[in-house]
Amino acid sequence: METAIEVKDLVIVRGKQEVLHGFTAQIPRGSVTGLLGPSGSGKTTLMRAIVGVQIVKSGTVTVLGEPAGSAGLRRRIGYLTQAPSVYADLTVRENARYFASLYGLGADDADRAVRDVGLAQAATQLVGTLSGGQRSRASLACALIGGPEVLVLDEPTVGQDPVLRDELWAHFHHLAARGSTLLISSHVMDEAARCERLLLIREGYLIADDTPAGVRASADTHDLDEAFLRLIRAQQPEGVR
C-alpha cells in the first residue's frame, strides 16, 4: 500500500520535556488511521509536526512525498486543531467561506462543508453564540472544505451527540474512499474500532501500529481498552514503573 505520511526517528522537545523520542510510523494513503493514547501522550505534538507547525529536534516527516510544512503541501492538507480555531465574531458560513477562499475554493464548497458537519441550520449564527459541540463542528467544517488529500483531525468528535458522531465517522470513511488520507486522534477507545489502522501512543512511544483486529489478536482480548492496557504492561518489565 502507498504511504501518505512517513514519520522517521522523530524527536521533539517542548519546553524542557522530550515529548517524542525517535517516533517512527507510516500512514497508508486513502485510509482512516486512529491516533490513540491518553492525554499528554504526544498526539497533538505529532499532528503539529505532520502539518508542519512544530519545531522538530531531529528526524523527518514526509507527507505525500514532500517534507512536512513545505509550501506546496499547504493547499493539500486540512488541519483541525484540538481547541476550535474559528473566529467567534463571524458566522459559521462566513468562517467557512473565508477558509475556502484561502484554498481558492468558492462559496459552494464552503456551504457543503457546513452541511456535512450538520450545521446548515446554524449557518448564519455567530460562532460565539454556538454551543461547545457546535463550535467544534464549525471548526471541523473549515478543515473539511474541498476534501483535502490529507486530513489531520485532532479530536474531532469530542463532546458530540452519538448520532452526529456516527454521521461524522461515516463522512470520514466516505472521504477516505474517495482517496483522502485521514489521521484522527482520540482518547476514547470506542472510536478506535471505527479506524482501519491504529497507532497507539503512550508517553511519546509507539505501543502498537496495527489494524483494530490485529491489536485485539496480539493482546488476546476482544476489548480494545483492555488490549491497550495489556500492550502497555507487556512493554514494561515486571517491577519497573
Next chain:
Amino acid sequence: MSGRILASTVKRIVTQLRHDRRTLALMLVVPVLLLALLYYMFQGETRPPGAPSTFDRIGLIMLGVFPFVIMFLVTSIAMLRERTTGTLERLLTTPLGKLDLLFGYGIAFGLMAAVQAAVAGGVAYWLLGLTTAGSSGLVIVIAIANAVLGVALGLFCSAFARTEFQAVQFLPVVVIPQILLCGLFVARDAMAGWLQAISNVMPMTYAVEALQEVGAHADPSGQMWRDLGIVVGCVLVALVLAAATLRRRSA
C-alpha cells in the same frame, strides 16, 4: 503574497468589525469626544492678539495622535486573539502568506482609520472651528497614515506578548514616549541633544511635524511630503519586521 487571499482576508477582518457594533461605535465616537474635551479646555484662554489659539495647535496634532493610539491597541489585541484562539496556527497551515495576513490587517484597519479620521476631522473643522493654513484633506491623509502606523507597530509588538496583560503594557512602552517627545510638549529644538536623538528615530515625530507643516503653510511643503514619506516607510518596515517575527513553526 496573493491578491485573492489578501482581498478575502481584508473582507474577513472588516466583517468581524461589522459584527462588533460597540467597538465600531467606540472607534468613531471616542476621538470626537476627546477633541470636544480639548476644545472646551482651551475655550476660555486669554491670548495676545494675533497669536494662534492653543486648540488650533494641539487639536491638530491630536487628530493624528488619537487614531494612532486607538489603532495600536485594537490591532495588538486582534493579533493576539489570532494567536491565542489557534486561528493563527491554522492559517499558517493554509496557502495564506504571512504578508497576506499582515497587509490584510493594515488595509482593513486602514479603511476603518479613514472613516475614523474623516469623522474626527469633520467635527474638528466644522463644529469646533479648527483652522489650519493648509488643506483639511491633507490633515486627514496624515491622520490615516498615522493610524496605519499604529496598526503596523501593533502587529509587530503583539509578537512579543503572550497574554492580553502583556499586550496592553506595550501601549505605555511604545506609544507614550512618542507622544512625549514628538514636539507637542516641548519644541524639539529646545530639548537636550540626547532627547532629540531619541525623538529623531521615533516615527510619530514625523507625523506630528507633517501636521504642523500643514497647520503653518497654505501649500503642501516639501518638508511635509518628506515627513509623510518617512511615516509610510516606517509602516512598511514595521510590517516586514512583523512578518519576520511570525514563525510558521513554533516550539
